[in-house]
Amino acid sequence: MDGLFQKYLRPKKIPSTACSGCGLGQVHKRVLLAIDGLGLGVQDVIWGTGIGCAGRQTFNAWKGDNFAGTHGRVYALAAGLRMALPKEKKIVLTVGDGDAFGIGLKHLLHCARRNLDMTVIVADNFGYQSTGGQFGLTTPPGAVTDSSPYGLSETGWLGPDLDVLEILKAAGATFLARHLSLDGKPSVDNLKLALLNPGFSLVHFIFPCVTHFGAVSLAERDKPLILSWFKSVFNPAYGQDRGESFQKLKDRINPGFLKLKRGLYHDASGSRPDYSELLKAWTDTFRPDRAAPKEPGRAGSGEGAEP
């Protein structure tokens, strides 16, 4: 295990539950690199997880406080936590694409509307892969999956003329970015900005699923070749010189379907107030005797905290 792992994660999580070649660890690593880069410690972050592949990778992995939500409800739990916790504590949520853009989308929109200070990391593997590879709301059009054996005819949130981040932007999210799990420094930098934003931030990561998406939709078992297909999702020119076997993957699903830009999508950090802070200030006007002490201290840490 590397130094980053030893510093922030529990040793029982190695080896992780992800398949060989799954990109979830890459997403996890980038989040940890951003936390490390900001100098945050184990005690500064509360880590929430959804379910599915993304939730299982990060479930109970953070050495500090962490919690697991039911499918799509982790934002609702985090909203409650945000109102209870002091604002110095960061809330990081790692969820999957079905969790965020499917069953949990409405919870997500309401967190964005309230601009609650939390960082949502959406690890997107183009479908419901932990349950056997059914199509989801971000599956490429035309993809053959277990539940679309003749090719997907439905339009997902990442369709040719749709973008789910547009909805979140309209709902009031103050920081949005999209990356590939293979992106290096730019993705870590954007994660740092997302963590620093005193409001709702979401970073959408697309990562390779080799077991279901790779083997069924791309009909390929060679992991580095699947990785190359994912690299060409944001860079259609990639892989011109990689020969016939790679062309076969591109013919199966055209990686140019996304037509979306990678990197920073929307940055309005600090432009809207965080509802949890407004709520705390509002309740303090009714109960001046219980207003928060002026000097920063640990909430509920013994004498003096409560009258």
Next chain:
Amino acid sequence: MDETFSIELDFEACKGCGYCLETCPENVFDPGPEHNAKGYRPPVVARPNSCLGCRSCFMVCPDFCLEVSRVPD
């Protein structure tokens, strides 16, 4: 002037995906001969002297099992 780097590979944590072999620009890794307890075949660091210290393998490794560090002179 030449900097040297050491690459530590956690044999038991590796899942043998082969991304580091694919990514390394200097071909530092070779496919490994042995299986670990989980049944995967981790690569071996065959040519550590060719390492540039770019950390591409660290960034691409999904299993927290690679560490690239500069060897002090």
